[in-house]
Amino acid sequence: MIVSELKPLPATLDYLDGEQNIFILGCRGCAEASKTGGEAQVLEMKQVLEGAGKRVVGHTVADFLCDKALVKMKLYAHEQEVLAADSLLVMTCGLGVQATAAVVDRPVHPATNTINLGGSRGEWRGSERCLECGDCLLDYTGGICPLTACTKSLINGPCGGARDGRCEFEPDVRPCGWQLIYERLKKTGRLDEMKTLLPPKDYAKMQPPPSLRSTILWALEQKEPREAGLPR
Amino acid sequence: MSLAEALKNGKLVVTAEIAPPKGVNVQEMLENAELIKGKVDAANVTDQQSSVMRLGSLAGCHLLKQKGLEPVFQVTCRDRNRLALQSDLLSAYSLGITNVLCITGDYVSLGDHPSAKPVFDLDSVSLLQAAKALEQGKDLAGKELKGSPKFFLGAVVSPGAEPLEPQIIKMEKKVRAGAQFFQTQGVYEPAKFEKFIRASQYLGVPILAGIIPLRSVAMARFMNRAVAGVHVPEEMIQELDRATDKPAKSIEIAARLIREVRQLCQGVHIMAIGWEKRVPAILEAAGLA
Numbered sequence: 001m002i003v004s005e006l007k008p009l010p011a012t013l014d015y016l017d018g019e020q021n022i023f024i025l026g027c028r029g030c031a032e033a034s035k036t037g038g039e040a041q042v043l044e045m046k047q048v049l050e051g052a053g054k055r056v057v058g059h060t061v062a063d064f065l066c067d068k069a070l071v072k073m074k075l076y077a078h079e080q081e082v083l084a085a086d087s088l089l090v091m092t093c094g095l096g097v098q099a100t101a102a103v104v105d106r107p108v109h110p111a112t113n114t115i116n117l118g119g120s121r122g123e124w125r126g127s128e129r130c131l132e133c134g135d136c137l138l139d140y141t142g143g144i145c146p147l148t149a150c151t152k153s154l155i156n157g158p159c160g161g162a163r164d165g166r167c168e169f170e171p172d173v174r175p176c177g178w179q180l181i182y183e184r185l186k187k188t189g190r191l192d193e194m195k196t197l198l199p200p201k202d203y204a205k206m207q208p209p210p211s212l213r214s215t216i217l218w219a220l221e222q223k224e225p226r227e228a229g230l231p232r
Numbered sequence: 233m234s235l236a237e238a239l240k241n242g243k244l245v246v247t248a249e250i251a252p253p254k255g256v257n258v259q260e261m262l263e264n265a266e267l268i269k270g271k272v273d274a275a276n277v278t279d280q281q282s283s284v285m286r287l288g289s290l291a292g293c294h295l296l297k298q299k300g301l302e303p304v305f306q307v308t309c310r311d312r313n314r315l316a317l318q319s320d321l322l323s324a325y326s327l328g329i330t331n332v333l334c335i336t337g338d339y340v341s342l343g344d345h346p347s348a349k350p351v352f353d354l355d356s357v358s359l360l361q362a363a364k365a366l367e368q369g370k371d372l373a374g375k376e377l378k379g380s381p382k383f384f385l386g387a388v389v390s391p392g393a394e395p396l397e398p399q400i401i402k403m404e405k406k407v408r409a410g411a412q413f414f415q416t417q418g419v420y421e422p423a424k425f426e427k428f429i430r431a432s433q434y435l436g437v438p439i440l441a442g443i444i445p446l447r448s449v450a451m452a453r454f455m456n457r458a459v460a461g462v463h464v465p466e467e468m469i470q471e472l473d474r475a476t477d478k479p480a481k482s483i484e485i486a487a488r489l490i491r492e493v494r495q496l497c498q499g500v501h502i503m504a505i506g507w508e509k510r511v512p513a514i515l516e517a518a519g520l521a
């Protein structure tokens with residue numbers, strides 16, 4: 001899930017400056033779980049905007065705003081309201097805002113800030129983090145990711161900035177990732193792994209591979225408007 | 233004599249650190265350089281030390297070289313990606329600057345631009361690998377160079393770190409990646425330093441012990457609180473506290489440390505951090521001038 005939090009109200013109102021008729025769009029996915037864009041928050045926002053002198057011309061909550069096909073279908077049902085709106089206020093993560101912007105020709109405003117994913121992509125709730133680097137180094141590092149556990153994403157060992165096993169970046173908050181890696185490797189008798197001289201990381205691999213960029217779903221999305229009989 | 237030659241000849245080598253100004257007035261930097269000229273084998277020019285934005289190390293090295301001082305170009309991975317780092321190495325060589333100290337760099341949050349985007353595209357180990365690749369006529373992408381440089385490559389190590397083992401492992405990787413000499417983090421406990429020297433002896437690379445003069449009791453306490461791998465013993469702090477002439481005492485302490493560590497390694501690296509003017513006095517007191 002993608003975690004988001006509401007922007008401070010002054011910022012949101014600032015975005016809507018000069019616009020009178022607003023359509024509010026929420027999301028039942030991550031945004032509802034984050035309490036930023038579920039039914040309740042959308043209704044609350046409606047009140048707030050009306051209190052600020054705006055006219056809320058319509059509002060709705062889609063199942064998943066990150067899915068352009070769903071956004072489009074949802075908005076199709078509210079076509080007249082959307083056409084009457086000066087802009088849309090979108091209460092969801094950055095993905096949802098972008099997806100919405102991709103399917104409507106009205107200004108789209110984000111109502112939230114997307115914050116750290118917290119490692120909870122997928123269902124497994126753990127403290128592990130993955131940057132999806134495309135070339136996993138866990139084998140050398142005792143199963144602790146050097147890209148996310150180390151503040152500087154160092155892959156060849158500690159930087160020398162750690163104090164008492166804590167990272168120089170935020171000693172109160174985070175342990176030194178390389179201290180954890182060292183301890184884990186030592187404990188499992190695999191300290192020699194730490195001696196592996198790793199070449200500079202190929203950051204090009206952090207781009208999704210072509211095979212993923214052309215999944216059936218991706219292809220469907222490209223064809224969807226015509227095949228689903230929706231207006232472009 | 234170049235730094236490489238001095239180390240090869242088994243001479244006790246002395247290097248010192250010079251910080252470029254925050255701004256373009258290089259007068260004080262050049263005065264400091266003049267003060268230590270002839271007294272040190274080489275001078276490191278720091279690279280935006282502690283993530284504080286300053287005049288660049290490359291320009292600083294060039295200016296020192298014009299003054300007849302042998303420079304050590306400090307390069308950190310914090311602010312530049314592999315394109316910029318390799319380019320700077322080529323630039324340095326084209327200006328006749330061949331001593332390069334490869335460092336990861338402090339995190340940006342410690343400095344005066346905490347809102348900067350840190351880079352860390354390479355780490356200190358892969359920066360050494362990059363320098364080596366350039367020497368072999370290729371860049372990191374494997375592309376052929378028109379003329380290749382030749383460097384004397386250095387790296388840093390923290391001999392007071394606990395645990396020491398991961399530091400030594402990384403030190404070994406740095407040697408395998410191309411490091412030919414080491415300058416260490418500040419040393420205040422010769423006994424601990426000796427342990428480190430024994431543990432790293434097998435690497436067979438020259439080591440210059442870091443000496444940071446204690447400007448004040450407050451500074452000593454600050455380092456104990458905030459600087460990784462540095463521990464100033466309480467007795468030393470008391471000794472400084474009791475002294476009526478504090479600058480004289482701190483020069484005495486630094487000189488004593490130099491005398492105690494010089495037997496253990498190939499030289500000393502003095503990091504005066506704002507006290508550059510007193511480096512000659514320290515060297516004199518240590519019998520090195």
Ligand code: SF4
Binds near residue numbers: 134
């Ligand atoms: S090394 Fe790369 S793929 Fe493996 S966990 Fe870390 S970021 Fe993810």
Ligand code: SF4
Binds near residue numbers: 151152154157169176
């Ligand atoms: S202190 Fe440890 S976690 Fe922090 S940047 Fe250095 S090696 Fe990485």
